[in-house]
Amino acid sequence: MKPSNTRKGFFAEGVLTAPSFLWLALFFAVPTLIVVSFTFHGHTPNGGVAESWSLVTWRALADPDYPSIIWRTLRISVEVTLWCILLSLPCAYAIARMDKRRRPLIAAAIMLPFWTSFVVRVFAWRTMLHPDGWLQSCYLSYLRCCEWLFNCLPAFLQHALTGLGLASPEPLDPALATALDSEVAVVLVSVYSFLPFALMPIYSAAEKFDFSLMEAARDLGANSFYAFRKIFVPCIRQGIVSAVLMVFIPAIGSYVIPQMLGGTNCVLIGNKIFMRAIQNRNIPHASALATLMAVSVLVPMALTVWWRARQKARDKKKADIGMAAQIPGATV
Amino acid sequence: MSDFLVIDKVSKQFGALTAVDSVSLGIKKGEFFSLLGPSGCGKTTLLRMLGGFETPDSGRIYLDGKDITDLPPNQRRVHTIFQNYALFPTMTVRENIAFPLRIAKLPKAKIDESVDAMLEMIQMKAHAYKYPSQISGGQKQRVAIVRALVDNPQVLLLDEPLAALDLKLRQHMLMELDIIHDQVGITFIYVTHDQGEAMSLSDRIAVMNRGRVEQLDQPAKIYEAPISSFVAAFIGDTNFFAGEIVSAEGDYCTIRCEGFGDIQAFNDRKLAVGQSVHLSVRPEKIHVTTSAPPPEKGAGVNVYSSTVTDIIYQGVYTKFWIKSGERSVSALKPHSRFLLDQEPITWNDKVFMWWHPDDGYMIENFSESDAGLVQTPPDAPKEVSGK
Numbered sequence A: 001m002k003p004s005n006t007r008k009g010f011f012a013e014g015v016l017t018a019p020s021f022l023w024l025a026l027f028f029a030v031p032t033l034i035v036v037s038f039t040f041h042g043h044t045p046n047g048g049v050a051e052s053w054s055l056v057t058w059r060a061l062a063d064p065d066y067p068s069i070i071w072r073t074l075r076i077s078v079e080v081t082l083w084c085i086l087l088s089l090p091c092a093y094a095i096a097r098m099d100k101r102r103r104p105l106i107a108a109a110i111m112l113p114f115w116t117s118f119v120v121r122v123f124a125w126r127t128m129l130h131p132d133g134w135l136q137s138c139y140l141s142y143l144r145c146c147e148w149l150f151n152c153l154p155a156f157l158q159h160a161l162t163g164l165g166l167a168s169p170e171p172l173d174p175a176l177a178t179a180l181d182s183e184v185a186v187v188l189v190s191v192y193s194f195l196p197f198a199l200m201p202i203y204s205a206a207e208k209f210d211f212s213l214m215e216a217a218r219d220l221g222a223n224s225f226y227a228f229r230k231i232f233v234p235c236i237r238q239g240i241v242s243a244v245l246m247v248f249i250p251a252i253g254s255y256v257i258p259q260m261l262g263g264t265n266c267v268l269i270g271n272k273i274f275m276r277a278i279q280n281r282n283i284p285h286a287s288a289l290a291t292l293m294a295v296s297v298l299v300p301m302a303l304t305v306w307w308r309a310r311q312k313a314r315d316k317k318k319a320d321i322g323m324a325a326q327i328p329g330a331t332v
Numbered sequence B: 001m002s003d004f005l006v007i008d009k010v011s012k013q014f015g016a017l018t019a020v021d022s023v024s025l026g027i028k029k030g031e032f033f034s035l036l037g038p039s040g041c042g043k044t045t046l047l048r049m050l051g052g053f054e055t056p057d058s059g060r061i062y063l064d065g066k067d068i069t070d071l072p073p074n075q076r077r078v079h080t081i082f083q084n085y086a087l088f089p090t091m092t093v094r095e096n097i098a099f100p101l102r103i104a105k106l107p108k109a110k111i112d113e114s115v116d117a118m119l120e121m122i123q124m125k126a127h128a129y130k131y132p133s134q135i136s137g138g139q140k141q142r143v144a145i146v147r148a149l150v151d152n153p154q155v156l157l158l159d160e161p162l163a164a165l166d167l168k169l170r171q172h173m174l175m176e177l178d179i180i181h182d183q184v185g186i187t188f189i190y191v192t193h194d195q196g197e198a199m200s201l202s203d204r205i206a207v208m209n210r211g212r213v214e215q216l217d218q219p220a221k222i223y224e225a226p227i228s229s230f231v232a233a234f235i236g237d238t239n240f241f242a243g244e245i246v247s248a249e250g251d252y253c254t255i256r257c258e259g260f261g262d263i264q265a266f267n268d269r270k271l272a273v274g275q276s277v278h279l280s281v282r283p284e285k286i287h288v289t290t291s292a293p294p295p296e297k298g299a300g301v302n303v304y305s306s307t308v309t310d311i312i313y314q315g316v317y318t319k320f321w322i323k324s325g326e327r328s329v330s331a332l333k334p335h336s337r338f339l340l341d342q343e344p345i346t347w348n349d350k351v352f353m354w355w356h357p358d359d360g361y362m363i364e365n366f367s368e369s370d371a372g373l374v375q376t377p378p379d380a381p382k383e384v385s386g387k
């Protein structure tokens, strides 16, 4: 019997976990519930929450701007997460393969940016992305390539990309296409800011990875890239999952970066929440936006978890059938 | 038949250390070939060059007539069994075995068929959907072996594959390896520092020492006719006698051994009188009896009266340390009721030791440093100098 099943074990476990449990309840669960309950009240002109219960706040969310802002926030968060993971994987691999003595140095270098203020670092990007700077000219060349590629695509793909907001059919106007105060700046600087959060968990998983498995894969005929994808990446998936959470969650709520680098072209949900809470002094409305955002993230996550569990159960069943097949006369 | 795998003067240097020193070997198709040597002698390095994980500094490697020296590992039809099995932890047993076939992009039905055949061969169908962490060491070993055999490679390299298993399992896997080798007929190159493993499996053994091949021969030849003092001392145990030939007639010669006596030995190399030589006599060839041997047994030569100084019981054998003149000699005696001499021998008994002149073997290349590999009689406990 497990200790938790016995009375004594249960008591001991309870005493030991009570502080952290209380902490979570007090500072996480209760505030979340308060925020959700705010959404079922109106607001008072002086920035308070109205006494009476009502659905005015939810009705006010029918602002036609919101769906596109939520969609943009999700899209940018996914983009940022993907970039962070894609950049972290080869980096983590390279660092983990390095001489043991040099690794702490590299790890320290990754953490180095945290010694400077986040706001200062983000502000520095404003200078670097200045319309007269070399990053801007790189960006323009990149846009020209994209435009050329877009024009090569068949019409239905062009429509699809336009519909998803990933492309625009209008010809490029160099005067308007500035990297600063655009979505590109937000993605770029978000990737820059969040990269260490992705690199750290992936690196610590990669450090525990047994690199002789890569040799074994090569030995059995795999090329390096195949071995990287099919052996290295699956083996460090725990690190990748943590990295995704470490980047995606702050990216969803990010508002300093779009505020400073996105201008009016890249307003995200974080900015809207800030605007409603501080400028309009409408706490219930801000709460409703936050709740909406949380739901739009939690639902796909829950679906993924459910789908994974089902997949696992299927695998298990397959294994059981495989075993049963070995026992003569066994019925499946 | 010409050699299937040819290693031509291959050398590998790590900084100032020469790990593999101009090794040349020819290995036949379907052969079970062993590389045997002490830890650090360069076996793994040589194997890694065959697998494509290291590039030789000089020399070439040919497989089936083709130069494969510079081919990357994934382009050689040579597979390795790593000492830690190197099964992929995120894949089931089935997926592990299917891995090489999936890379070769075979149709699914074909892959399933081959994997099933392999699982059948190692009797692990019931474990097909388990992960490597859920099966035992011996089972992992088997999966690693068939994973490397499933796409029918030209050569299988095994780097101390049984080192991590316990004695019983090791003996069992040894047998199983032999059976698998007979079934698939693929060339096996087996690396080990365990002479027992190498002796019982191999068609031929290359004994390595300090990056060089000392001797390449069949197991019995390696044991009975060691070419150097290293081989004689590393494979099994032996007694070395240094001396000078004082007479030589026909096939035999007499060696005068300072502090011991005269020894008659088979003079296969036809050495002349006056030569100084080293003779190796294996402990199990030396008889120990309380009475002098009957003349027809020992022919009256190589009989030495001596004193028992130590007795070490070893199960199958008992080891005797006996002193004759100034020499301590080790002798092994099996336990059996049917031996000539049934009286028990104990410490300080006066005994006779004797061996047939054919049982001594004259060592061609002798080095004093190898003499250190030979067991020496246990000393009386030394006094610990207190601090």
Ligand SMILES: Nc1ncnc2c1ncn2[C@@H]1O[C@H](COP(=O)(O)OP(=O)(O)O)[C@@H](O)[C@H]1O
Pocket: B014, B017, B019, B037, B038, B039, B040, B041, B042, B043, B044, B045, B046
């Ligand atoms: N990558 C390496 N770098 C430096 N020295 C090495 C390397 N690989 C092996 N060596 C050295 O080469 C020698 C032979 O090693 P190895 O081939 O592993 O021996 P074995 O397998 O016979 O025990 C050893 O002294 C070892 O320390």
Ligand SMILES: [Mg+2]
Pocket: B040, B043, B044
């Ligand atoms: Mg080794």
